[in-house]
Amino acid sequence: MSVSESVEQFRARARAWLADNMPPIDPASPPAAHRDDERSWQRARELQKRLYEGGFAGICFPREYGGLGLDYEYQEAFNEESINYEMPLILNTPTFTICCATLLDTGSEEQKRQHIAAALRGDEVLVQLLSEPRGGSDLAGVITRAERIGDRWVINGAKTWSTSAFAADYGLCLARTDWDVPKHDGLTMFLVPIAHPGITLRRITQLNGSTEFCEEFFDGVDVGDDALVGEVNNGWAVASRLLYHERRAVGMSSEFASGSGSEGGRSTPVDYVALLEKIGQGGNERTREMAGRALVHRAVSEQLSGHIYRSVRDGALPPAGGTLIRLFHAETVTLEMDTGLAVTGTAGVVGAEGEGLQTGLRYLARQTVCLGGGTTEMARNVIGERVLGFPREYAADRGVPFNRVRHGQ
16 A cells, blocks of 8 residues: 555545455344354454455554554544455454554564464464463462473463464463562463463353363473563563453454454344334333433443543553443443343243344353453452552552462462
8 A cells, every 4th residue: 555545545445455355244144253163263364364465454563564554543444344244353352452462562573573474364363371270360370380491481280261272373371480479570471382282272161052262281381482472570561461452352442453343243232123123022111211221331332442542542541541441341231231131031031043032142141241351340440540540459469479379278
C-alpha cells in the first residue's frame, strides 16, 4: 500500500480484495468455527495465509515483523468491510491479541521477527501456558519450575485451562526460577514448543461438551536461552503485560484482532426480537423490558470500548484502565445470557434445536467471560488499586520468600 493511502482509500481497496478472495457468509449465521475441532484450526490457517498474501494481515503490527504498521482506524475499516466474509477469527485470541502482542512488547528482536511473522503468515498458532492445577487465580504463585542445567533450562510441572493448546505450535509458559525471593520476583517467561517430547497434553471436557481447554504436563522440557521472553526472574513484568493484553482481548478492544464477526455464533449478541417472537412473548411488556435492558448494556459496552482504548493510548488512563473494558464486557455477556434463559424458561433447557435451546447451551458457558484474564473479582481489585488509587488488598505472603510460603494447605 502507499504510505499516503487514506483510511477510505484503504477501505475501498480492502472491499474489492475481499470480494475477490474471501468466502462470503451471512453474518447473522456465520459458519461454525469450533475451537475444539482441528479442522477449524486448519481452515483458519488457510484463511490467514490468504490475508497475508493479499496484504491485509497484521494491519496494526509493525512492518518489520510482517504487518502493515498502520493505525487502528485502518483495522476498524477492514473489520467493517470483512463482516460479510469468512475470517480466521479463532486466531485472534490468544495468538494475535495476547501472545503476539506480548512478544511485541517484551520479546527479543529475533522472537518478534520469527514468531509474529510466522503467525501472520498462518504458519504458527500461539497459546498461553499460565494457570496451574493448584494455583487458582494466584498466577504469581505458580510452582512449575525451570532449572538451569548446563546451557539449558529444564522445565517440570503442570499447566491447565490452556485455550486450544492442542492446536498450537508454541506456548508462553510462566515458570519459577528462584524460590528464595518473594513470589513475584522469582518468575521467568519461556516460549516453548508444544510438540516437545517432554510435554504431555490432554483435553478437558467441559459441562457443555466442549474440549476446547487442555492441561499440560512438563517432564524434563529443555529449552535454550533463545526461549527466554524478557529477563530471567523478571517474568512477572512479562506476565503483567500479557494480562493487560488479555483483558483487552476479553473485552473485545484489541487493535490486533482482525475481523469483527462471530466465531460461529459464540459471541453473537442474542437476537431478542426473534427470540421473543419464537416463544410467543413478543407482546409481553415484562420480557421486552428485560431484553431492552440487556441491549442497552451491549450498546454501552461497545461505546466504552473505543473510549477506554483512546484514553489509554493518549495517556488519560493508565494501561490498567483496559480492565474496565474487560469487566463491563463480562457483565454485559452475563446479563445477556441470564436474560436469554429467563425469557425462554424451560424452552432454553429442553426445547427443540434452535434459538431457544442454543440460549440454554450458551448459558452453560457464560461464566468463561468472568474468568478470562483473571476473575471479575480480580478485575475489580485492579481497577480499584491501579486506576482509582485505593490501598492494596492485604496479602499474607507479600514480601515473604516463596520457599517459606505454604502451598496446598
